[in-house]
Amino acid sequence: xxxxxxxxxxxxxxxxxxxxxxxxxxxxxxxxxxxxxxxxxxxxxxxxxxxxxxxxxxxxxxxxxxxxxxxxxxxxxxxxxxxxxxxxxxxx
Amino acid sequence: xxxxxxxxxxxxxxxxxxxxxxxxxxxxxxxxxxxxxxxxxxxxxxxxxxxxxxxxxxxxxxxxxxxxxxxxxxxxxxxxxxxxxxxxxxxxxxxxxxxxxxxxxxxxxxxxxxxxxxxxxxxxxxxxxxxxxxxxxxxxxxxxxxxxxxxxxxxxxxxxxxxxxxxxxxxxxxxxxxxxxxxxxxxxxxxxxxxxxxxxxxxxxxxxxxxxxxxxxxxxxxxxxxxxxxxxxxxxxxxxxxxxxxxxxxxxxxxxxxxxxxxxxxxxxxxxxxxxxxxxxxxxxxxxxxxxxxxxxxxxxxxxxxxxxxxxxxxxxxxxxxxxxxxxxxxxxxxxxxxxxxxxxxxxxxxxxxxxxxx
Numbered sequence: 001x002x003x004x005x006x007x008x009x010x011x012x013x014x015x016x017x018x019x020x021x022x023x024x025x026x027x028x029x030x031x032x033x034x035x036x037x038x039x040x041x042x043x044x045x046x047x048x049x050x051x052x053x054x055x056x057x058x059x060x061x062x063x064x065x066x067x068x069x070x071x072x073x074x075x076x077x078x079x080x081x082x083x084x085x086x087x088x089x090x091x092x
Numbered sequence: 093x094x095x096x097x098x099x100x101x102x103x104x105x106x107x108x109x110x111x112x113x114x115x116x117x118x119x120x121x122x123x124x125x126x127x128x129x130x131x132x133x134x135x136x137x138x139x140x141x142x143x144x145x146x147x148x149x150x151x152x153x154x155x156x157x158x159x160x161x162x163x164x165x166x167x168x169x170x171x172x173x174x175x176x177x178x179x180x181x182x183x184x185x186x187x188x189x190x191x192x193x194x195x196x197x198x199x200x201x202x203x204x205x206x207x208x209x210x211x212x213x214x215x216x217x218x219x220x221x222x223x224x225x226x227x228x229x230x231x232x233x234x235x236x237x238x239x240x241x242x243x244x245x246x247x248x249x250x251x252x253x254x255x256x257x258x259x260x261x262x263x264x265x266x267x268x269x270x271x272x273x274x275x276x277x278x279x280x281x282x283x284x285x286x287x288x289x290x291x292x293x294x295x296x297x298x299x300x301x302x303x304x305x306x307x308x309x310x311x312x313x314x315x316x317x318x319x320x321x322x323x324x325x326x327x328x329x330x331x332x333x334x335x336x337x338x339x340x341x342x343x344x345x346x347x348x349x350x351x352x353x354x355x356x357x358x359x360x361x362x363x364x365x366x367x368x369x370x371x372x373x374x375x376x377x378x379x380x381x382x383x384x385x386x387x388x389x390x391x392x393x394x395x396x397x398x399x400x401x402x403x404x405x406x407x408x409x410x411x412x413x414x415x416x417x418x419x420x421x422x423x424x425x426x427x428x429x430x431x432x433x434x435x436x437x438x439x440x441x442x443x444x445x446x447x448x449x450x451x
Contacts, residue, residue, distance in 0.1 A: 014201045014240030014268075018176070022098055022146035029176040031201045031242055031269055032316070034100055034148045085311045087268040 005055030005073065008092040009048050009080050015088055017045055030088045044076050050092055054080060096374060096383060098146025101338040102175075103153055103351060104135065106166060108343050110156040111184045113219035113448040114207065116246065116281035116288060119155060120354045123450075124343040132162045134364070136169030138341060141369040143173040147339075150175040155343070158185030164193045171198040178203060180244070183230035184223060191230070195237040202234050203271070206245045209257040217251065219448040231265045242269040247298065248288035249440060255298055259305050263313055272302060273318035276328075278352045278407055286444030289436060295320035322436040326397065327404025327420035334406060335383035339373060347372045349379050352407040356416045382406050387417055391425040 011017075015030045017037075026042040028035040037045065043065075047057040058073035065072070083089040108123040130138070139150065150170050157163055158181055170177045179194065180203045204227065208214035214224035234241055243265065245258040255272065262270040274295070275281055275288050290298070302317045309315070321328060331338055331350045340348040345364040353359060359381060362372040373379060381387065385398050392403040403409075404420020412421045413428055421428035 012240065012268075013238055016176075016200075018148065018174070020146075020148060022144075027148060029148060029200070031178065031203075031240065032149075034176070087311065087314050 003054060003077050003081050003084070003091075005058070006053050007080075008050065008053050009057075009084070009089045010050035010092050011045070011048055012090045017042070028088070033088070035088075040075060041079060044079050048089070096335060096379075099142075099337060099339050099373060100147065101149040101151065102142050102147045103151045103338065103340040104138070105153050105155065105340065105342050105351070106135070106157045106160050106163070107155040109159040109451075110154055110182070110449075111159070111220055112156070112182050112207075112223060113451065114217060114246070114280075115219075115284045115446045115448050116248070116275045116277075116279075117449040118276075118279055118281075118351055119449070120342075120352075121279060122354075128344040129160075130341075130343065130345050130364070132165040132169065134345070135166050136173075138345075138364050138369060139170045139173040139175060141364075143175055145370045145373060148176055149178065151178045151180055153180040156182055156185055158183075158190070164190070164197055167194055167197045167199055176200050181205070182218070182223070183227040184220065186230050186233070188233050191233045191237050191239070195239055199239060201240050201242065203242045203244050204231055204234070206243050206258060206261070208251045209254040209261055213251050213254065217446070235266045241265065241267040242271060243267045244271045244273065246273055246275060247290070248275040249290045249294060250288065250446075252290055252294045252298055255301050256305075259301075259309070259313065259315070263309070267313065269314040269316065271316045271318070272298070273316075274298065274320040276318070276321055276405075278355065278411065280447075280449045282411060284444070284447055285435065285439040286442030287446045289322065289439035289442070290320050291440040292323055292436065294440075295323040321408075321422055322432050322439075324422055325424045327401050327408070327422040329401040330405040330407075330420075331402075333383075333399075333402040334381075335373075335379040336402075339379075347376065347378075349382070350407070352405075353378060355407045356410050358416065382417070389417055389419065391423075392419050395425065 018027050018029050020027045026037045054076055058069055058076045062069035062072040107129055108119045177199050178201045182205045207217040211224040215221050243262040277285050302315055306315050335349050340351045346361040359378040361378050362376050388403055392398050404423055406416045409418040409420050410416035419426045421432050
């Protein structure tokens with residue numbers, strides 16, 4: 001799946017963020033999967049609302065964490081592409 | 093003794109009742125009666141305990157879970173407990189109204205079983221006339237209700253040639269995933285080995301088809317694949333390690349380390365009516381019997397794969413060697429492997445008739 005900065009990711013029904021209080025961390029729940037998230041993964045997924053584009057998400061996160069937007073954009077794209085391939089994220 | 097990590101997944105067998113009578117049913121031979129089934133309120137308590145223990149994913153299964161008239165109430169308890177809910181169903185017994193209610197209640201996902209890709213095959217395997225047509229109608233209702241769908245295609249010698257059609261059907265029905273599972277020979281499937289065992293050529297062809305389809309359908313359809321057990325070189329990593337990841341609760345409340353564990357007659361199982369779930373998980377005799385690697389014999393004990401496949405399946409070791417602590421005889425390192433090859437070859441050439449599950 002090739003992604004563009006204008007691509008808009010969305011969490012489809014059946015995929016949701018969940019705070020796992022027993023293991024004290026965020027997980028992404030999807031069919032047959034509970035994916036443990038690190039801080040970066042959680043930050044990216046928290047920005048996904050079906051409106052904001054990948055480029056917009058990278059811009060927002062770069063500003064918030066005072067990080068280079070190119071680097072953040074590449075991280076976002078790689079993270080989202082993997083989940084789109086696994087049909088865990090959709091593109092609007 | 094170290095405290096085991098908490099489980100991630102729980103399979104709740106709400107009932108053993110089912111309108112279908114598949115010859116490879118994974119329910120035990122000794123089916124639980126309706127009168128013995130846990131009421132919805134007790135399931136609710138079990139779900140809350142499971143969530144507190146660390147379970148994230150709940151599979152509502154059976155039998156046919158839709159055979160429970162209080163399915164919606166049971167689901168409501170699971171959603172309230174914060175669990176990810178997955179309904180594993182044949183579709184029979186679901187109506188538009190019931191599906192709408194389940195979707196409203198917050199059901200996360202549905203797995204719909206597929207016995208074949210046409211009515212002739214599916215209804216012959218499921219032993220239920222009209223089942224296939226009904227299932228297709230239900231698939232449409234699930235899509236209309238917006239519920240995400242996985243198709244579960246159970247394969248064996250009689251329907252393995254339908255694998256390409258099953259993959260196409262999954263896409264046509266809007267499924268995001270398909271589970272392609274070759275029949276595992278336990279319980280009801282054991283006496284059906286002659287009727288169901290795939291040939292080596294079929295098993296190889298299925299692997300080739302899955303590999304090609306995965307590459308072609310990346311981003312379209314996810315394919316989970318369980319290859320033919322008797323034709324493999326290494327055993328399946330049963331339950332990803334006994335007592336490590338998941339647990340199973342039977343209709344009457346027995347807590348099992350895997351759904352087939354009752355085949356091992358030396359094990360004793362606790363009931364959720366008698367003991368807290370956390371205690372059963374941590375201290376239950378059945379869970380500790382084959383947890384970790386200390387129980388292993390040779391060739392597992394010194395094997396570099398012992399934390400990859402965990403010695404394989406305890407129930408299969410029991411059924412085929414008489415010793416549940418033996419290496420799964422499917423393993424190429426097992427001294428019993430030659431027998432597996434003989435059985436795979438012999439059963440795949442058999443002309444045995446299907447024996448359906450009893451009601």
